[in-house]
Amino acid sequence: xxxxxxxxxHVSVSEGALVLLRCNxxxxxxxxxxxxxxxxxxxxxxxxxxxxAATLVKGINGFEAEFKKSETSFHLTKPSAHMSDAAxxxxxxxxxxxxxxxxxxxxxxxxxx
Amino acid sequence: xxxxxxxxxxKIIEKRQSVAFWxxxxxxxxTLYWYQQILGQGPKLLxxxxxxxxxxxxxxxxxxxxxxxxxxxxxxxxxxxxKLEDSAVYLCASSLLAGEDEQFFGPGTRLTVL
Numbered sequence: 001x002x003x004x005x006x007x008x009x010h011v012s013v014s015e016g017a018l019v020l021l022r023c024n025x026x027x028x029x030x031x032x033x034x035x036x037x038x039x040x041x042x043x044x045x046x047x048x049x050x051x052x053a054a055t056l057v058k059g060i061n062g063f064e065a066e067f068k069k070s071e072t073s074f075h076l077t078k079p080s081a082h083m084s085d086a087a088x089x090x091x092x093x094x095x096x097x098x099x100x101x102x103x104x105x106x107x108x109x110x111x112x113x
Numbered sequence: 114x115x116x117x118x119x120x121x122x123x124k125i126i127e128k129r130q131s132v133a134f135w136x137x138x139x140x141x142x143x144t145l146y147w148y149q150q151i152l153g154q155g156p157k158l159l160x161x162x163x164x165x166x167x168x169x170x171x172x173x174x175x176x177x178x179x180x181x182x183x184x185x186x187x188x189x190x191x192x193x194x195x196k197l198e199d200s201a202v203y204l205c206a207s208s209l210l211a212g213e214d215e216q217f218f219g220p221g222t223r224l225t226v227l
Contacts, residue, residue: 043218098212103155
């Protein structure tokens with residue numbers, strides 16, 4: 001069964017600093033991987049997804065993620081954090097049957113002025 | 114384009130009471146999902162519909178939870194009777210098709226069971 005581990009339930013960065021949110025997955029087949037963002041009292045919004053095309057995936061709001069098979073990782077990055085990036089971020093993997101997303105526990109990003 | 118609508122946004126009940134949540138997906142989306150998100154955790158899929166048929170309900174506690182999607186559009190999720198551990202946000206999502214298609218999420222219903 002697929003699973004996702006997000007290292008660090010809380011990450012704090014200064015405005016303008018690099019954002020790095022970590023995600024490791026386990027899957028017996030090439031996975032489909034996703035990053036979602038959740039702002040307070042809102043539903044989840046898709047940031048980006050990996051579907052076995054380019055290993056570097058660009059998403060909305062300046063975020064990108066790199067799929068590294070050898071490390072079973074799909075870390076999310078952004079070169080320069082904005083205050084508006086403060087939110088909870090979830091990594092997810094699609095199961096083999098292609099019908100179920102399994103989410104990680106989430107990482108809360110805090111941005112300091 | 115209107116997003117996924119859910120109601121109510123908040124609900125407080127006592128244990129052993131019943132509660133129902135409603136979801137209206139994006140028009141034309143064949144697939145509808147219900148997730149349970151416990152505080153501090155990622156969403157967990159409860160049930161997935163394709164049109165008005167159930168695709169996966171393996172993680173739905175069927176002794177107390179039920180869901181339906183009549184006519185393949187709106188859906189309701191019911192809990193009867195509720196337990197303290199059911200306190201969570203219940204998220205509805207929809208997608209055009211299943212698989213790697215983007216899921217669009219509603220704002221959720223926050224349930225508190227006292």
